[in-house]
Amino acid sequence: MTHAPDPFETLEATLGDRALYPELEDVYLGWAAIAPASTLVRAQVGAFLSDYAKGGLSGFGRWLGQRARLKERAAAFVGAEATDLAFCQSTTQGIIALARSIDWKPGDRVILFDGEFPANVTPWQRVAVDFGLELVTVPLAPFFRSHEEGLAALSHELRKGARLVAVSAVQFQSGLRMPIEAIAKASHATGAEIFVDAIQALGVVPFDVGRGTDAAIDYAATGGHKWLAGLEGAGFVYVAPERVAALEPRMAGWLSHEGALDFLLAGSGHLRYDRAVRKSADFLEPGAQSHIGLAALEAGLAPLQHLGPGAILAHVQTLHDRYEAIFREHGFGSLRTEEPEGRSGILSFECPESVDPIALQHGLRDDGIVVAIPDGLIRVAPHWPNDLAECERVAKALSELL
Ligand SMILES: Cc1ncc(COP(=O)(O)O)c(C=O)c1O
Incomplete structure (x- = not known):
């Protein structure tokens, strides 16, 4: 994939300077809810719309390279490779896609935390019903007292056996940053995997998926419309490379196949329904996406990388x-x-x-x-x-x- 030239190479951003947000309300303290749009977001979305105004298909082609560049950028931001990521619409959509793709066995236990944002609860409740899983809830209060106390409470549940721990990197109410590395290590030590809802962390807290380390996160998801400073409708999912092969293609769509676009681009005789589903995280991009949202997301992310x-x-x-x-x-x-x-x-x-x-x-x-x-x-x-x-x-x- 050839990447489009980077329009953010020379951007200027200074901590405490709202020059990129000239229209922002007087004192905006709502970043954990919805990000305002910067001048960079407006310019990038404007350029996107202008290309689509000239022609949808030509616009699509012109912005392919931007998405490849965004994937590299987002991957670098979380310590991953571009091939580990799939774009998604929102944290919820990402969690649903992952939760439904895991190769569950009936009776698998999933550990959740009491007090989490419901986006990181409902999808697990649904797969628990559909796949016969057991949900267990660990209170957040011990983590609030100290990481050691919280980890002890979690380890107590992990020792009983668990398939997955699902946790937010930062709790939406209290702002408590969870000890993700330690949770990952404790989970792996008992054979469990870890999923991280990263939306309240990414962009404001250093966050690394720990690829290839003993504290590696297995799965993560985020929307782009909070601290990442994009707009609603675009985010991404991370899948550790060692976890991809085991995922079931339950969420596959027409764009999940090998050579999915051949029948549209490569002349006659390519329309087939037996193509394999890709064994890479991006099989979770099943069809058309919010490409305008992905344009905005890159413009949100660029200053964060810069700072x-x-x-x-x-x-x-x-x-x-x-x-x-x-x-x-x-x-x-x-x-x-x-x-x-x-x-x-x-x-x-x-x-x-x-x-x-x-x-x-x-x-x-x-x-x-x-x-x-x-x-x-x-x-x-x-x-x-x-x-x-x-x-x-x-x-x-x-x-x-x-
Ligand atoms: C921890 C957490 N997860 C998820 C969400 C939202 O999920 P989505 O991106 O699906 O709207 C929020 C807040 O809106 C949140 O605080």
């Missing part, structure tokens, strides 16, 4: 330090862990009894400040373009509202 997740996380932690002090002054309880390796892009607070989270969210909204309220917490989720001056706007707004 580096380590630097982004450090920047975000300086903002969290300030937000934590501000909210605590008003009697909010911080869910931020003391352990630096447990911290992420999400900082959440429990409201004091006198504060209604919905009313507070609306009040802040009227002041141009966007926060989320998952399960009644106040969730503050700044990213690389946010800066410290914004914290003082939030402090002022809180003082006026409370």
Whole structure:
């Protein structure tokens, strides 16, 4: 595959500088929900639309190389090879595709965590019904107290035997970063595999699939519309190379076959229905995809690669330090862990009894400040373009509202 020339080679992005987001709301702290569109995203989507306006088929051809380049970029971002990835629509679609492709045996045990975002629960519940699996739930509370305590609770379940552990790299409510390497090692030590929902980590927390190491992740999925700064409708799935062969082609579609496009490109006599399904992760790309979403995803990802997740996380932690002090002054309880390796892009607070989270969210909204309220917490989720001056706007707004 020839790659298109990289339009992001000379991009400029500086931590705390929102020049790429000129239209963004005053204080946008909603990155753990939905990313705003940068000027790079707008330009790339605009270029895509312009090519499709000239001709759908010619547009398709022109953007093939961009997707190959995006796959390389996304793979490099997570320590994988491009061949380990398949594009998908969303985290959920990725999880469903993986969950339905695993070669389950009746009675296989799957370990989940209580308090996870439902995207990482429902697909496992469905395959449990369809394939006769046993679901086990481990509480998150011990992980919150310490990684050691959490791992002990998990190991207790792993020792009873498990086929798979499904976990989010970062918990959507508390922002707790899970010890993925240690979970992977503990899982493998007992013969279990590990799936990681990476959407609350990728883009703001260093994340590596550990390909070929003893802490290797077996499967992962992410949407691109949060910290990866793309739009809804495009994300990717990772499958460790040693796991691909065992996957069942239950989710295969017309584009999953070897030589799938031959009958459209190579003249007559190629229309056949007996072509093998590819033994690579991209068999999970069964048909047409959101190519416009994939154009946006690359434009979201490029500045993150440029800045580096380590630097982004450090920047975000300086903002969290300030937000934590501000909210605590008003009697909010911080869910931020003391352990630096447990911290992420999400900082959440429990409201004091006198504060209604919905009313507070609306009040802040009227002041141009966007926060989320998952399960009644106040969730503050700044990213690389946010800066410290914004914290003082939030402090002022809180003082006026409370
Ligand atoms: C941990 C986690 N997984 C998944 C999702 C969303 O999944 P999807 O990309 O399918 O909408 C979210 C938030 O929306 C989340 O916080």
